Amino acid sequence: MKVGLLKNISNKFVFAIVSIVLSLTAVFITYFTIHNRNSLEGFQKSVGISLVQSMAESSRLGLISSDPIYLEQPFSIAMNNPDVEFIAAYDKNGSLISKTSRSEADLVLTGAIIARIESAKGPFAGERTAVAGDEVDDFFSPVFSEYEFDTETEELLVLKKEYAPETIGRRIGAIRIGMSRKRIDAAEGAAFLVSAAMGITAAIFAIAISLLIASRITKPLKALEQGTKSVIMGKLDVSVPITSDDELGSVAGAFNKMTAALRETTVSKDFMDGIVESMNEAMVVLDNDRSITTFNSAAEKMLGFNVDELKGLSVDSIFYDPENHPVDGGRWQAIMANLLSNAQTEFRTKEGHRVPVTISTAPMKDKEGAAHGVVLVARDMSEVYSLLDQLKVHTAELENYQSVLFSMLEDNERARAETESERAKTVAAVESMADGLVIFDLSGKVLIMNRASRAMLGFEEDTEATAEGIRAVIGDAFDPLISNAESLAAEHFACELTLGAERKRAIRIEGLPVTKGGERIGSILVMRDVTKQRELDQAKYELISNVSHELRTPLAIISNVISNALIGVSGELDERLRTNLEMCGSNTRRLTNIIDKLLNMASMDKGDISIKREMTDLSAILKDISASFEQEARIKGISMSLNIPKAPITAFLDAKAIGNVLLNLISNAIRFTEKGSVTVEAGVKGSFVEISVSDTGIGIPKDEQSLIFDSFHQIGRTYGPGEKGVGLGLAISRKLIEQHGGSISVMSAPGKGTRFTILLPIGE
Numbered sequence: 116m117k118v119g120l121l122k123n124i125s126n127k128f129v130f131a132i133v134s135i136v137l138s139l140t141a142v143f144i145t146y147f148t149i150h151n152r153n154s155l156e157g158f159q160k161s162v163g164i165s166l167v168q169s170m171a172e173s174s175r176l177g178l179i180s181s182d183p184i185y186l187e188q189p190f191s192i193a194m195n196n197p198d199v200e201f202i203a204a205y206d207k208n209g210s211l212i213s214k215t216s217r218s219e220a221d222l223v224l225t226g227a228i229i230a231r232i233e234s235a236k237g238p239f240a241g242e243r244t245a246v247a248g249d250e251v252d253d254f255f256s257p258v259f260s261e262y263e264f265d266t267e268t269e270e271l272l273v274l275k276k277e278y279a280p281e282t283i284g285r286r287i288g289a290i291r292i293g294m295s296r297k298r299i300d301a302a303e304g305a306a307f308l309v310s311a312a313m314g315i316t317a318a319i320f321a322i323a324i325s326l327l328i329a330s331r332i333t334k335p336l337k338a339l340e341q342g343t344k345s346v347i348m349g350k351l352d353v354s355v356p357i358t359s360d361d362e363l364g365s366v367a368g369a370f371n372k373m374t375a376a377l378r379e380t381t382v383s384k385d386f387m388d389g390i391v392e393s394m395n396e397a398m399v400v401l402d403n404d405r406s407i408t409t410f411n412s413a414a415e416k417m418l419g420f421n422v423d424e425l426k427g428l429s430v431d432s433i434f435y436d437p438e439n440h441p442v443d444g445g446r447w448q449a450i451m452a453n454l455l456s457n458a459q460t461e462f463r464t465k466e467g468h469r470v471p472v473t474i475s476t477a478p479m480k481d482k483e484g485a486a487h488g489v490v491l492v493a494r495d496m497s498e499v500y501s502l503l504d505q506l507k508v509h510t511a512e513l514e515n516y517q518s519v520l521f522s523m524l525e526d527n528e529r530a531r532a533e534t535e536s537e538r539a540k541t542v543a544a545v546e547s548m549a550d551g552l553v554i555f556d557l558s559g560k561v562l563i564m565n566r567a568s569r570a571m572l573g574f575e576e577d578t579e580a581t582a583e584g585i586r587a588v589i590g591d592a593f594d595p596l597i598s599n600a601e602s603l604a605a606e607h608f609a610c611e612l613t614l615g616a617e618r619k620r621a622i623r624i625e626g627l628p629v630t631k632g633g634e635r636i637g638s639i640l641v642m643r644d645v646t647k648q649r650e651l652d653q654a655k656y657e658l659i660s661n662v663s664h665e666l667r668t669p670l671a672i673i674s675n676v677i678s679n680a681l682i683g684v685s686g687e688l689d690e691r692l693r694t695n696l697e698m699c700g701s702n703t704r705r706l707t708n709i710i711d712k713l714l715n716m717a718s719m720d721k722g723d724i725s726i727k728r729e730m731t732d733l734s735a736i737l738k739d740i741s742a743s744f745e746q747e748a749r750i751k752g753i754s755m756s757l758n759i760p761k762a763p764i765t766a767f768l769d770a771k772a773i774g775n776v777l778l779n780l781i782s783n784a785i786r787f788t789e790k791g792s793v794t795v796e797a798g799v800k801g802s803f804v805e806i807s808v809s810d811t812g813i814g815i816p817k818d819e820q821s822l823i824f825d826s827f828h829q830i831g832r833t834y835g836p837g838e839k840g841v842g843l844g845l846a847i848s849r850k851l852i853e854q855h856g857g858s859i860s861v862m863s864a865p866g867k868g869t870r871f872t873i874l875l876p877i878g879e
Contacts (some may be wrong), residue, residue, distance in 0.1 A: 140314035155484040163254035171256040178288035183213035200293040213669040217246035249294040320366040397493040419465030435461040553644030621649040726769035754792040776848040788812035809870040815863040
């Protein structure tokens with residue numbers, strides 16, 4: 116009876132023990148899961164609050180300037196923390212200044228959040244939000260200015276922080292950080308699996324122990340019960356004594372391992388170290404007794420100490436004045452109560468140097484609000500102070516520059532008045548000129564156009580003078596002059612036009628560049644009414660034509676007599692008589708040639724001679740004419756060169772007329788060049804063919820250049836040796852070029868050479 120009773124009691128006891136163990140295991144799993152979640156969330160909140168407050172301090176310069184470039188470095192450092200999903204900065208009105216996010220996120224603040232930021236005196240946790248499908252914990256911190264401008268000393272002063280939040284500086288913006296909950300969710304799942312596995316293991320051990328509970332069950336179970344209660348109360352630093360080597364001893368050992376594992380999973384040292392090491396500012400962690408427990412690599416670099424050298428020492432050892440600093444014993448209680456947060460002070464390095472810093476402090480509290488130490492974040496202000504010193508120096512320099520500038524402005528005002536007076540005199544002189552004058556700047560804009568030029572071109576007084584309006588009257592031949600082209604064709608432009616609707620007038624137009632210090636600054640057009648001169652020329656040409664016709668017949672007879680005498684029609688001639696007759700014949704031919712040129716000139720003026728234009732290979736003409744002068748150039752010791760493209764140049768022109776022009780130009784170039792070279796060049800320039808003949812000869816004086824295309828003007832009459840002509844070659848050349856719708860210009864310098872440039876239209 117007793118055995119059955121004992122057996123029944125044993126079964127009930129085993130059943131009771133198993134039931135209790137299973138119940139405790141379920142309770143433990145549930146409580147541990149909840150406790151672990153609360154611990155992780157509390158830890159994340161503490162880290163988020165500390166991190167957002169640290170970022171608020173390091174982002175102050177970027178918020179003051181509203182320049183995102185000053186936020187890039189602190190944002191980049193914060194994003195090195197894998198748990199930071201995003202970080203954003205807002206101005207004092209809640210408008211987004213800059214953001215950095217791992218995924219697309221809408222970071223616009225709601226009205227409620229803005230209101231809460233405006234009323235907050237420090238960092239706080241916001242609502243949980245969703246970013247890219249994942250939950251994120253929001254943390255906010257208002258940012259206050261730490262400087263104030265003293266209007267009396269005109270210097271930036273540090274805002275003094277006492278023990279009340281009301282002394283905090285002016286709010287300049289806010290910092291927002293989103294901390295991912297992925298690690299918390301993963302830790303919760305892992306903790307649940309571990310606790311479940313341990314619970315199952317504990318149940319198995321309980322069943323095994325309950326079978327052998329007879330004499331040793333009371334004491335081990337009581338110890339295990341006490342340990343379990345301690346774990347339920349959140350005390351993870353407990354252990355169950357192992358009194359035997361049997362199953363109860365194994366259960367006690369398993370319980371001790373479980374509590375050790377719980378201590379490791381509840382607080383992640385690696386997680387905390389990652390946050391601390393990723394910060395750019397120096398971070399020092401203090402214990403409740405103000406002793407240093409650890410600091411990051413930034414603090415190690417700033418102070419020159421490693422962690423082992425300062426660990427356990429008082430925080431006073433890192434301040435330059437160890438007895439009076441913002442974290443001394445007198446202020447410690449205020450710091451623990453979070454009444455003091457920001458201050459300026461000086462650190463002492465290992466070598467004894469001073470380092471000016473701005474420090475921020477925040478107590479580390481658990482979920483019950485109990486403080487377990489203080490986090491101190493320091494920012495090196497050496498560079499800021501250096502910039503402030505430079506600013507003071509530059510301010511003094513600017514004041515000096517200001518006085519100099521005012522003096523210069525007064526001088527400039529006087530100079531401007533004098534310039535305006537001189538300009539008025541110049542304008543009056545230009546307006547009183549009989550010749551027309553138009554001045555252009557480099558862009559082709561008309562700067563000055565006097566009354567004479569307006570009258571010649573038919574411009575009314577109130578009509579705006581423009582390059583397009585002038586082009587409409589005189590054509591586009593002057594375009595190279597105002598196009599700032601570097602070719603020699605743009606250096607001088609001359610033409611003669613007949614203008615006027617009712618009264619026809621001959622206007623001579625010349626264009627010249629305006630230079631200053633060797634650089635071109637504009638162009639001018641000079642116009643002269645040559646109507647009377649042309650009327651005189653017309654009378655002269657008519658007289659010459661009449662005289663030439665009268666002289667032509669006697670000269671022809673004289674030429675025939677001389678020719679017959681030279682061939683022996685009148686009998687044998689002695690050598691002296693033959694020489695005299697040959698001289699007479701040569702001069703007769705020369706006189707005939709002059710008369711032919713005079714008649715051609717007169718015919719062209721009357722329009723009796725017309726050119727016959729057709730598509731012509733200009734390259735072939737240039738090659739033939741250049742080749743015909745090679746021997747003459749070789750005899751004088753002059754190099755002759757022809758530079759034309761390989762592809763043929765074709766244009767709509769009179770080959771004979773253009774050939775005569777080229778013959779005249781090349782002949783003149785060789786005639787007036789004693790040494791050096793003669794170069795013929797040709798190429799296509801837009802809708803024109805540009806031909807140039809350059810030499811290194813004696814050149815043409817500047818005052819002669821405007822007259823060289825006039826009839827009977829001889830360039831070489833008093834300059835250099837050679838055969839003298841009558842001065843019609845260039846005049847006839849110009850007439851032929853103008854009949855083709857082209858232009859001819861010259862650029863020359865005495866002693867350096869001359870260059871003639873011809874522009875001929877390619878098509879009809």
